[in-house]
Amino acid sequence: MDVVLTIAGSDSGGGAGIQADLKTFQELKTFGTSVITALTAQNTCGVQGIYPTTPEFVAQQMTSVFQDFNVKALKTGMLFSTEIIETVARILQQQTAHIIVDPVMIAKGGAALLQDDAVHALNTKLLPLATVLTPNIPEAEVISGVKIRNEQDIFNAAKRILQLGVKCVVMKGGHFEEADTATDTVFFENGSSFSMETKRINTKHTHGTGCTFSSAITAFLGRGFTLHESIVEAKKFVQLAIEHPLNIGHGHGPTNHFAYQELRGIYEVMVHETK
Ligand SMILES: Nc1ncnc2c1ncn2[C@@H]1O[C@H](COP(=O)(O)OP(=O)(O)OP(=O)(O)O)[C@@H](O)[C@H]1O
Numbered sequence: 074m075d076v077v078l079t080i081a082g083s084d085s086g087g088g089a090g091i092q093a094d095l096k097t098f099q100e101l102k103t104f105g106t107s108v109i110t111a112l113t114a115q116n117t118c119g120v121q122g123i124y125p126t127t128p129e130f131v132a133q134q135m136t137s138v139f140q141d142f143n144v145k146a147l148k149t150g151m152l153f154s155t156e157i158i159e160t161v162a163r164i165l166q167q168q169t170a171h172i173i174v175d176p177v178m179i180a181k182g183g184a185a186l187l188q189d190d191a192v193h194a195l196n197t198k199l200l201p202l203a204t205v206l207t208p209n210i211p212e213a214e215v216i217s218g219v220k221i222r223n224e225q226d227i228f229n230a231a232k233r234i235l236q237l238g239v240k241c242v243v244m245k246g247g248h249f250e251e252a253d254t255a256t257d258t259v260f261f262e263n264g265s266s267f268s269m270e271t272k273r274i275n276t277k278h279t280h281g282t283g284c285t286f287s288s289a290i291t292a293f294l295g296r297g298f299t300l301h302e303s304i305v306e307a308k309k310f311v312q313l314a315i316e317h318p319l320n321i322g323h324g325h326g327p328t329n330h331f332a333y334q335e336l337r338g339i340y341e342v343m344v345h346e347t348k
């Protein structure tokens with residue numbers, strides 16, 4: 074059994090954060106462990122409250138997990154503050170696991186899940202350790218300082234991000250709502266790139282899409298899939314999860330973490346790849 078880890082915030086509504094990560098890990102046949110950076114009082118309608126953990130207690134949780142388990146891959150999600158990022162990065166420096174960084178900044182309803190002054194610590198302390206970074210377009214703009222309006226801007230922003238020491242960056246296109254496709258473009262440090270295109274689903278049930286995608290990459294890497302296979306298979310996982318919503322909650326509902334195991338094979342997912 075391959076052990077994986079999420080270092081992220083708790084979503085009481087169960088669709089994003091630690092809860093989405095552990096559900097994804099379980100569906101993908103890995104053993105999920107977790108380090109909680111912050112509690113959020115949250116549901117499909119928004120974030121009602123945030124209660125961060127102390128950096129010391131984040132460190133204690135990480136030590137408990139690393140002393141006992143051989144963690145093959147791990148992801149970070151909501152990290153909230155400079156102090157938590159610095160603590161996480163310091164401990165991760167001693168680890169050999171693949172590190173997937175989902176640079177969570179703002180929840181879909183607009184709540185800040187990362188303090189503004191923490192971007193510098195993210196860029197300088199954590200990103201140099203990352204195997205994969207999975208920013209959405211607004212996050213890629215903040216990290217790179219490049220305003221993104223078209224494909225050339227995506228390329229320029231990705232180049233800046235790779236210069237921060239990230240080995241691979243997946244620029245997620247979920248926020249281009251007027252497009253017919255959901256296209257993510259993947260750039261590697263050796264200069265190669267490819268894009269993955271799926272049919273865009275017209276739905277408001279997209280709570281936790283980013284958490285689900287990055288935890289699926291983590292699970293596949295933890296199981297020994299290649300980086301390329303892990304990213305493409307994670308795209309299928311999130312596509313099925315968005316395409317077959319559970320229709321629960323009164324706002325932006327969660328995605329369906331069961332769908333990949335239950336419906337793959339019944340509904341073929343087309344991921345169109347171009348170099
Ligand atoms: N409507 C959609 N149809 C199909 N795929 C989508 C849709 N919206 C997002 N995706 C895909 O979901 C994945 C996550 O992307 P997205 O840009 O939504 O992340 P995010 O904004 O970080 O999510 P989160 O709500 O967790 O912060 C990407 O692979 C993206 O292409």
Ligand SMILES: Cc1ncc(CO)c(N)n1
Pocket residue numbers: 081082083084089090091113115150151177179180181186280281282283284
């Ligand atoms: C705890 C948490 N992490 C991440 C997100 C982003 O989807 C969220 N809404 N809540």
